Amino acid sequence: MSETNFSQVPKAYNPADVEDKWYKYWYDHELYHSEVDHSKQPYVIPIPPPNITGILTMGHILNNTLQDIFIRLKRMQGCNACWVPGTDHASIATETKVTNFLAEKGIKKKEIGRDEFLKHCWQWKEQYGGIIIQQLKKLGVSCDWRRERFTMDDDYYREVIKAFVDLYKEGKIYRGYRMVNWDPANKSAISDEEVIYKTVNGKLWYFKYTVAGSNEFIIVATTRPETMLGDTAVAVNPDDERYKHLIGKKVKLPIVEREIPILADEYVDKEFGTGAVKVTPAHDVNDYEMGMRHKLPFINIFNDDATTNENVPDWLQHQDRYEVRKKVVAKFEELGLLHKIEDYQTKIGYSERGNVPIEPYLSEQWFMKMSASGGDDLVTPAIKAVQDGRIKFYPKHWEKTYFHWMENIKDWCISRQLWWGHRIPVWYHKQTGNIYCDVNPPKDIENYKQDEDVLDTWASSWLWAHAIFRTEEERKYYYPTNTLVTGPDIIFFWVARMIMAGMHFMKDIPFRDVYFTSIIRDAQGRKMSKSLGNSPDPLEVIKEYGADALRFTVIYLAPLGQDVLFSTDKCELGRNFANKIWNAGRFLLMNCENIKVDKELKDSYKDFADEWIISRLNKTLLQFNKAMDDFEVNNAIKIVYSFIWNDYCDWYVEMIKSRLYGDNDEVKSAVLTRAISIFEDALKMLHPFMPFITEELWQLLDKRNEGDSISVSEFPKVRESLINESSELEMDFVKDIITAIRNIRGEMNIAPSKKVNAMIKSSSVKDYQIDYIKKLAKVEELNIDANIQKLKASASAVLRDVEIFIPLEGLIDLDVERQRLQKEIQRLENSISSVEKKLSNEKFVSNAPAEVVEKERAKQKDWQENLKKLKEILENLN
RNA sequence: GGGCUCUUAGCUCAGUUGGUUAGAGCGUCUGCUUGACGUGCAGAAGGUCAAAGGUUCGAAUCCUUUAGAGCCCACCA
Numbered sequence: 001m002s003e004t005n006f007s008q009v010p011k012a013y014n015p016a017d018v019e020d021k022w023y024k025y026w027y028d029h030e031l032y033h034s035e036v037d038h039s040k041q042p043y044v045i046p047i048p049p050p051n052i053t054g055i056l057t058m059g060h061i062l063n064n065t066l067q068d069i070f071i072r073l074k075r076m077q078g079c080n081a082c083w084v085p086g087t088d089h090a091s092i093a094t095e096t097k098v099t100n101f102l103a104e105k106g107i108k109k110k111e112i113g114r115d116e117f118l119k120h121c122w123q124w125k126e127q128y129g130g131i132i133i134q135q136l137k138k139l140g141v142s143c144d145w146r147r148e149r150f151t152m153d154d155d156y157y158r159e160v161i162k163a164f165v166d167l168y169k170e171g172k173i174y175r176g177y178r179m180v181n182w183d184p185a186n187k188s189a190i191s192d193e194e195v196i197y198k199t200v201n202g203k204l205w206y207f208k209y210t211v212a213g214s215n216e217f218i219i220v221a222t223t224r225p226e227t228m229l230g231d232t233a234v235a236v237n238p239d240d241e242r243y244k245h246l247i248g249k250k251v252k253l254p255i256v257e258r259e260i261p262i263l264a265d266e267y268v269d270k271e272f273g274t275g276a277v278k279v280t281p282a283h284d285v286n287d288y289e290m291g292m293r294h295k296l297p298f299i300n301i302f303n304d305d306a307t308t309n310e311n312v313p314d315w316l317q318h319q320d321r322y323e324v325r326k327k328v329v330a331k332f333e334e335l336g337l338l339h340k341i342e343d344y345q346t347k348i349g350y351s352e353r354g355n356v357p358i359e360p361y362l363s364e365q366w367f368m369k370m371s372a373s374g375g376d377d378l379v380t381p382a383i384k385a386v387q388d389g390r391i392k393f394y395p396k397h398w399e400k401t402y403f404h405w406m407e408n409i410k411d412w413c414i415s416r417q418l419w420w421g422h423r424i425p426v427w428y429h430k431q432t433g434n435i436y437c438d439v440n441p442p443k444d445i446e447n448y449k450q451d452e453d454v455l456d457t458w459a460s461s462w463l464w465a466h467a468i469f470r471t472e473e474e475r476k477y478y479y480p481t482n483t484l485v486t487g488p489d490i491i492f493f494w495v496a497r498m499i500m501a502g503m504h505f506m507k508d509i510p511f512r513d514v515y516f517t518s519i520i521r522d523a524q525g526r527k528m529s530k531s532l533g534n535s536p537d538p539l540e541v542i543k544e545y546g547a548d549a550l551r552f553t554v555i556y557l558a559p560l561g562q563d564v565l566f567s568t569d570k571c572e573l574g575r576n577f578a579n580k581i582w583n584a585g586r587f588l589l590m591n592c593e594n595i596k597v598d599k600e601l602k603d604s605y606k607d608f609a610d611e612w613i614i615s616r617l618n619k620t621l622l623q624f625n626k627a628m629d630d631f632e633v634n635n636a637i638k639i640v641y642s643f644i645w646n647d648y649c650d651w652y653v654e655m656i657k658s659r660l661y662g663d664n665d666e667v668k669s670a671v672l673t674r675a676i677s678i679f680e681d682a683l684k685m686l687h688p689f690m691p692f693i694t695e696e697l698w699q700l701l702d703k704r705n706e707g708d709s710i711s712v713s714e715f716p717k718v719r720e721s722l723i724n725e726s727s728e729l730e731m732d733f734v735k736d737i738i739t740a741i742r743n744i745r746g747e748m749n750i751a752p753s754k755k756v757n758a759m760i761k762s763s764s765v766k767d768y769q770i771d772y773i774k775k776l777a778k779v780e781e782l783n784i785d786a787n788i789q790k791l792k793a794s795a796s797a798v799l800r801d802v803e804i805f806i807p808l809e810g811l812i813d814l815d816v817e818r819q820r821l822q823k824e825i826q827r828l829e830n831s832i833s834s835v836e837k838k839l840s841n842e843k844f845v846s847n848a849p850a851e852v853v854e855k856e857r858a859k860q861k862d863w864q865e866n867l868k869k870l871k872e873i874l875e876n877l878n
Numbered sequence: 879g880g881g882c883u884c885u886u887a888g889c890u891c892a893g894u895u896g897g898u899u900a901g902a903g904c905g906u907c908u909g910c911u912u913g914a915c916g917u918g919c920a921g922a923a924g925g926u927c928a929a930a931g932g933u934u935c936g937a938a939u940c941c942u943u944u945a946g947a948g949c950c951c952a953c954c955a
Binding site: 011012013197204220221222223224235267268269271272273274276277278279284285286287289346395397398400401404405408488489491519523525556557559561562563564565570572573575576577578579580582583584585586587588589590591630634635638641642649650653657661739742743744745746747749750751752753778827828830831834835838841842843844845846847848849851852855856859863 | 880881882883884889890891892894897898899902903904908909910912913914915917918919920921922934935936947948949950951952953954955
């Protein structure tokens with residue numbers, strides 16, 4: 001036992017006093033380092049590596065608390081738990097950040113060149129890249145810090161390159177001149193998934209194009225007037241009677257004065273706009289398709305920053321796309337060719353990172369082939385793995401989203417015109433142009449030039465689940481990992497691709513269970529965002545309430561698959577609970593100063609209250625394990641919460657006080673030792689959720705050795721034989737009597753300090769229950785007899801076969817008592833009438849299971865008896 | 879246009895395979911310095927389970943439709 005003097009321990013729990021202390025202790029003792037150990041079952045969580053550009057958000061808090069809960073629980077349950085932390089180089093995000101950072105100092109990326117720029121990136125990474133990971137330590141995460149990984153570590157880098165080379169050699173990676181989503185801010189291609197569509201109020205411009213050799217016009221509608229400079233056709237639906245006679249003719253394109261054909265294509269919707277479409281094959285995805293179908297010229301009118309190039313008339317060259325738009329529209333108006341302008345709501349694709357409208361743009365890029373006929377592809381095995389349940393999603397409904405995406409997947413554009421990232425391992429022969437692709441550069445490197453591009457970030461993080469393990473031996477032991485905890489927003493970016501990578505490179509699933517977290521919103525239900533300023537700084541919250549309180553609150557509020565409405569003040573919930581536990585611990589510790597803790601006596605001198613709490617503990621453990629097995633973390637915490645607060649504190653602690661304050665030292669020892677042992681089990685159950693306070697109390701409750709920790713102690717096992725229904729029934733009976741008396745006291749406004757006398761008419765109350773009733777209901781004299789006569793001026797309650805009378809001579813207000821009784825009578829009558837309705841229904845009696853009918857009958861009987869008694873009591877009162 | 883999720887007490891949410899009087903936290907009201915805790919204790923009030931219809935002896939729970947909220951996907955200029 002610790003030597004602390006507990007009367008001096010603060011009444012209120014102060015997390016700041018304990019959290020840093022224990023984190024350092026865990027860290028210094030490397031309690032969470034894992035090595036291959038074939039005598040133990042591995043349990044692995046690969047952390048979703050935060051971007052090195054990121055800041056800690058409430059989303060991280062939820063996500064990492066969940067992972068910590070899983071990993072701590074499995075560790076205590078005897079698994080070789082291994083939670084691998086790390087960070088993602090975040091190619092485009094970091095490059096943007098560093099570029100801006102340098103620009104502020106007047107340094108231009110292009111001017112300093114690739115190598116110099118990369119030095120700045122690494123410097124930046126060293127300085128800021130570990131911030132989130134460091135901040136997470138405040139949360140108490142039990143990561144294996146010796147295994148921290150970065151997606152551009154040397155060995156990880158090699159792994160990414162090797163994956164590229166392998167896929168290239170298998171023909172699954174190819175190079176092509178294609179239309180891609182172009183981010184003009186970053187001057188790079190991006191993948192379909194990096195495009196965010198925003199609804200904007202735009203315009204629809206109607207332009208008249210003159211049909212060559214006639215006075216006729218054909219009117220086309222467009223949301224992007226400037227692209228007309230690249231038009232190479234006008235298309236109509238082949239069945240459109242209005243335009244049939246024009247098919248095959250030409251129009252003269254205004255401004256550029258180019259003659260372009262009018263052609264027929266099924267793609268065109270007769271009903272929309274004018275039924276005639278301008279075709280710009282180089283700047284629109286659909287037009288690109290049409291251009292291919294009709295072998296149209298592709299005229300690219302933009303530079304890589306979305307300014308116009310020399311393919312447009314001189315006076316429109318080298319200007320921003322929106323500037324050109326204005327000028328084109330003005331020119332049409334001037335020419336009398338602007339038919340009309342309509343307001344139009346449209347969706348515009350924005351670059352996720354650059355936050356500018358993307359441009360469909362033709363360029364040479366690297367693609368990864370996703371699906372192939374015959375199923376020898378990346379997608380098919382990944383679909384199967386989820387279909388046949390080898391990988392499970394929680395909540396399950398995300399599987400539909402996954403399947404839908406996988407079944408409609410398009411080839412993945414993996415090249416980025418950036419410098420920060422994994423450089424594509426392809427060299428082009430300076431003379432022949434031949435492609436050399438390998439993990440090592442060509443021997444005669446002087447004859448080659450390497451591809452300038454780097455890979456999409458996700459083309460490195462998709463290997464995370466296995467690339468975090470460096471040796472064959474480790475991969476054999478730790479792979480597949482067990483649980484992935486991540487947001488549903490990266491189901492396509494990351495989860496799906498990791499499954500593809502795992503199935504392809506490791507020939508096995510990357511993880512067994514995927515837990516999709518909730519989205520944290522503010523109290524009004526809005527998404528947390530920097531611009532709204534509604535996102536609390538988690539570190540501030542931790543400072544104010546403590547990490548345990550924050551963890552508890554977030555989990556308590558986050559049911560599986562539901563959004564969470566969070567506001568800082570909700571952490572009071574967790575803080576109050578921490579304080580409650582703290583004080584329960586204080587209570588035990590204070591008693592330890594006068595009472596000897598003796599493990600020999602742990603199972604001695606048990607009464608029904610002890611049997612009851614032990615039964616409740618085991619039942620709680622059973623329910624807890626079931627909830628955790630089903631990934632119902634939110635449910636699990638509520639189960640523990642209720643056990644600790646309602647069962648242990650509200651009832652058990654109150655019940656042991658009389659014995660603790662008695663005069664039999666051996667009984668006192670037995671009771672306290674048992675109470676501590678149950679409390680320790682409760683602390684262990686709670687530890688994955690609130691690691692700091694549970695460690696502090698666990699360390700105080702007994703003498704521990706250096707390096708000991710509740711976090712590596714054995715998780716309590718369920719002992720079903722100790723689940724004792726009869727003790728629970730007996731306890732319920734006693735609780736009901738106590739509650740009934742408390743109810744009378746409350747409603748009659750009797751001060752808690754005022755003791756009352758009570759009479760119980762019953763033959764089922766046991767002698768040993770009397771003390772508990774007297775103590776907890778604050779009864780002075782308790783008279784129990786089956787033949788008791790009620791005193792005139794007394795308040796009454798009826799439950800089961802028990803009638804309770806509280807003589808309140810001089811205190812009782814008969815009207816209040818009458819109302820109380822009448823209310824109760826009313827309630828019973830309502831219940832009885834609903835039961836009678838059921839039982840008088842012959843179909844119910846004949847169709848419902850016998851036990852259900854029997855239950856209803858018993859209810860009816862009990863209630864009727866109670867009603868009769870209540871009515872008599874009311875009668876006597878008058 | 880397709881898909882997913884949600885609608886239960888003033889607020890935020892539980893409610894397992896249909897079967898006690900639909901629960902919890904916060905908030906509200908009443909009382910309380912009861913020798914762990916006022917970040918607490920005891921008691922109370924508060925719900926026609928979004929609406930309609932159906933299946934069933936029985937529906938918050940299953941089915942259909944409707945209304946509303948949110949999210950995701952999709953090439954309508």
